[in-house]
Amino acid sequence: MFSREFVTNRGTRHRLPMFLPVYQPHRLAGLLDGWEDGPAVDGCIVNAYFLYKQRDLKRRLMTEQNLHDYLSFQRLVATDSGAFQGFTRRLYLNNADIVRFQDRIGSDVLAPLDLVTPPGDNRVTAEAKLRATETRIRQALRIVERGVLAGVQQGGRFPDLRHESSSVLRDLGVRYLALGSLVPFFTRNHDIRFVCEVSADARRVIGPDVPIHLYGAGDPCELPFLVASGVSIFDSASYGHFARGGWYMTPYGSLRDIGPIRAGEYRCACPVCPPAMTELPGGDDLFRHNLWTILATMEEITRRLDAGTLAAYLAEVLDVHDAWFPGSALRTSWRTVEDGRDRPASS
Numbered sequence: 001m002f003s004r005e006f007v008t009n010r011g012t013r014h015r016l017p018m019f020l021p022v023y024q025p026h027r028l029a030g031l032l033d034g035w036e037d038g039p040a041v042d043g044c045i046v047n048a049y050f051l052y053k054q055r056d057l058k059r060r061l062m063t064e065q066n067l068h069d070y071l072s073f074q075r076l077v078a079t080d081s082g083a084f085q086g087f088t089r090r091l092y093l094n095n096a097d098i099v100r101f102q103d104r105i106g107s108d109v110l111a112p113l114d115l116v117t118p119p120g121d122n123r124v125t126a127e128a129k130l131r132a133t134e135t136r137i138r139q140a141l142r143i144v145e146r147g148v149l150a151g152v153q154q155g156g157r158f159p160d161l162r163h164e165s166s167s168v169l170r171d172l173g174v175r176y177l178a179l180g181s182l183v184p185f186f187t188r189n190h191d192i193r194f195v196c197e198v199s200a201d202a203r204r205v206i207g208p209d210v211p212i213h214l215y216g217a218g219d220p221c222e223l224p225f226l227v228a229s230g231v232s233i234f235d236s237a238s239y240g241h242f243a244r245g246g247w248y249m250t251p252y253g254s255l256r257d258i259g260p261i262r263a264g265e266y267r268c269a270c271p272v273c274p275p276a277m278t279e280l281p282g283g284d285d286l287f288r289h290n291l292w293t294i295l296a297t298m299e300e301i302t303r304r305l306d307a308g309t310l311a312a313y314l315a316e317v318l319d320v321h322d323a324w325f326p327g328s329a330l331r332t333s334w335r336t337v338e339d340g341r342d343r344p345a346s347s
């Protein structure tokens with residue numbers, strides 16, 4: 001299906017699939033420590049623009065202290081370029097500078113300043129952003145000396161443009177493929193059709209050896225379907241966003257009311273949740289529960305892949321999810337993906 005290991009240029013080895021929590025050094029101290037007896041945090045992703053824009057920190061990272069030491073974390077550290085911030089406000093940043101900065105501070109996986117392409121972009125705009133992103137990736141490949149550059153696929157809502165983008169990146173010889181601007185496509189009612197089809201097509205194009213990273217995916221009930229579609233690396237700040245909205249993550253979907261737990265339909269094994277829970281946790285407890293749930297879900301997916309029983313796990317998730325969320329599009333959208341498998345690629 002896909003290679004089950006990623007080796008960084010520093011020589012650290014990482015089991016795939018893996019989840020990278022979005023790490024904000026000023027806010028999330030302790031998050032990377034993981035749990036004494038629980039799922040491990042094997043990597044994280046940091047916004048390079050956030051580090052770059054703080055003059056003193058930028059100087060320190062470029063001269064005295066590398067990124068891993070700054071984070072006190074020696075496992076995989078990926079950086080993103082700040083492209084997404086540039087989507088909502090103007091950035092005083094150019095591609096060569098932010099790529100060189102990420103490489104200089106020792107990021108394991110770097111991102112170019114790609115052009116975010118929301119679903120509303122028409123074909124002309126999506127294609128223009130695709131070409132500009134390709135140009136920046138070519139430039140970045142010439143700059144990077146230490147890390148691995150993520151070739152970022154764009155193409156908006158057009159499957160053929162995304163297919164072409166994957167082909168170009170393959171021909172450029174990228175060792176890491178990232179799927180950009182897909183978040184808006186899977187945040188509505190668990191409709192995973194487009195993102196799974198794009199992922200599966202990218203996997204067919206790039207082959208089994210190159211990791212595929214889906215930017216911004218972090219809902220535990222969707223992760224196994226994305227893995228089944230060929231995605232091997234995820235990152236998200238979802239555990240925090242969900243916690244702030246009062247959402248309690250489970251592998252079957254997120255709850256805001258304790259009903260299913262009170263009914264004995266789910267019991268969480270994390271260090272935060274007591275065996276007999278009378279109300280859902282809040283604040284930091286909910287935050288930690290959510291992150292634990294994502295990491296534990298990744299471990300379950302890994303076990304199922306090892307045992308060759310991922311399909312049975314998908315069926316189990318769908319059964320519980322349907323019972324809890326009768327209006328969800330998860331099952332119908334996944335069925336569409338499965339029915340379409342025999343169609344020719346990128347039609």
Ligand SMILES: [Zn+2]
Binds near residue numbers: 269270271273
């Ligand atoms: Zn819990």
